[in-house]
Amino acid sequence: MHGMFTTAALALATLVSAAPVDQPKVSARAVNDVYNMYHGDGSPQAGWPDQNRWGSFDELWSVNSALMRQSCGWNGWGQDNSQQEINDIRRAIEQVSGETGVDSRFILAIVMQESKGCVRAPTTNNGVVNPGLMQSHNGAGSCAGVSNCPYDTILLMIRDGTAGTAHGDGLRQTLDKTSGPTGGGARNHYAAARMYNSGSVDYGNLNNGFTSTACYAADVANRLTGWTLAGSGCHL
Template sequence: MLVIPLILAAGSLSTLVFGAPVPSTHSSRNTAASIHSLVERSADSYTVYGGNGDVSEGWPSQSSWVSSFDTLFNNNKAIMQSSCSQWNVPNDSASEINDIYNGIKTVASETGIDARFILAIMMQESNGCVRAPTTNWGVRNPGLMQDHNGAATCNENGVQNPCPTSTITQMIRDGAAGTSSGDGLKQCLAQAGTTDVSMYYKAARIYNSGSIVAGGNLGGGVATHCYASDVANRLTGWVFATHSCSEASIGSMTGTTASGGNDNTGTPSSTTTTTTGGNASPANTVGSASPSAQKAPGASASCKGWYTVQSGDYCAIVEQKFGITMAQLMGWNTQLSGDCSNLWLGYSYCVSA
């Protein structure tokens, strides 16, 4: 698979997709849509889910998802508040985040799709940045959902700030209900061909790559191999914990497993079910003593700590994981650009020197 920069999860159908995680409070503009400050934190861990999406293969039942949309939304708000900075555009305002909340609720009601699933896909695609740029890897994917050639966007041929309420809702609608050019989540759920919880995981795979590989393994085929596993984890509370899914090996798994290591640390076992530990403690992490993958161009020759970029990472996440600044990251990796557009999946970067 072609290695492309980890700019954004560019998701809908026949594209290559990446996504990433991060929680907080939210002020509402009206009582009906009011979201209480964070009162519940679900277990923040990452489990690698391999196979066909069935509960019998270790995938989470719907009862193990974060219990309410409000809680799941609150848990992910901090990433919405900071995710636009990687593209040097204004981060989401409180009003825009409120519009995302209301937009998801509106579209969930229109389409009958679980609001939690819409939110998980949105976070996987754009981290909730209302000014996420349009990507095009053969298919034009704009907006919050990186939908299939939709019209709504706040970052194409100019950046809109603020992003209009109607545009935010339409970006969500285009991803969930589909567009005149291609399918959305509603059509992908129908194509999944099941009525149990596996339909969500299969629909995530279809939304990302357009199809499910013969044999049904959701880690196989093209695009982002860990996509369905990532979405399942987002639904069950993953925000900060170490991402332990290997793009290289998940397609051969037939069960679930998890480890605290980087993506390139080996092949997960195939039939046991375990879970990772909770939130990483960024300031206490100094990186690996030696790189576990090919060194990034310009990486310091005197580096003392290495980190291999995982699906979903961007510079702000790496900085947070290791308690470093962007200036330090660029100083230790001299060919890394200031807009983070060449942070490469599967390469080892210096995070301590």
């Protein structure tokens, strides 16, 4: 998360109990490592993928967990994730999804967008401290420089980014704030991603990053349909 006061982007609270989100029945899933450039308001009518085009969590986990094995080294952030750390990321995502009601696929997409799933991702500070797997808003969870990241810290990183912190919103809050203007569904998630990154939303143009990452919402939409290593099609 970069907030309205930050511009940096990484290469890649009391919890209210909630039932895990039921994933929509899939009828036209297209999980492929391709990047499609999307414009406009995030709606299917504007060409953005509806939820029935998102991969299942297992499918998205399969393609992204392979990257997690090398993402720390690729980015110069220290030793690569161990298999235990990768397993713990999945466990934490599933646990926090159950606690907050936020779709596990959406959490995973933000993890990959913010840190490429590297538990040792560095903390950025451009007026707001953004640590951990989800670069949360002044969060407490970080394993930057730590050789063996424990599960409790991985869980904290996912909670900070999903449930929010005492200092700023997580995905649950941004989804709540954008649900009215978007009418819910996939568009709600893309607008929530926009707000998570920039702190504000231009509902007619989700590629308006204000002072943050222009293609953030489009990137997340592509991650939800399987984009991993293919070249970015962002042309803004």
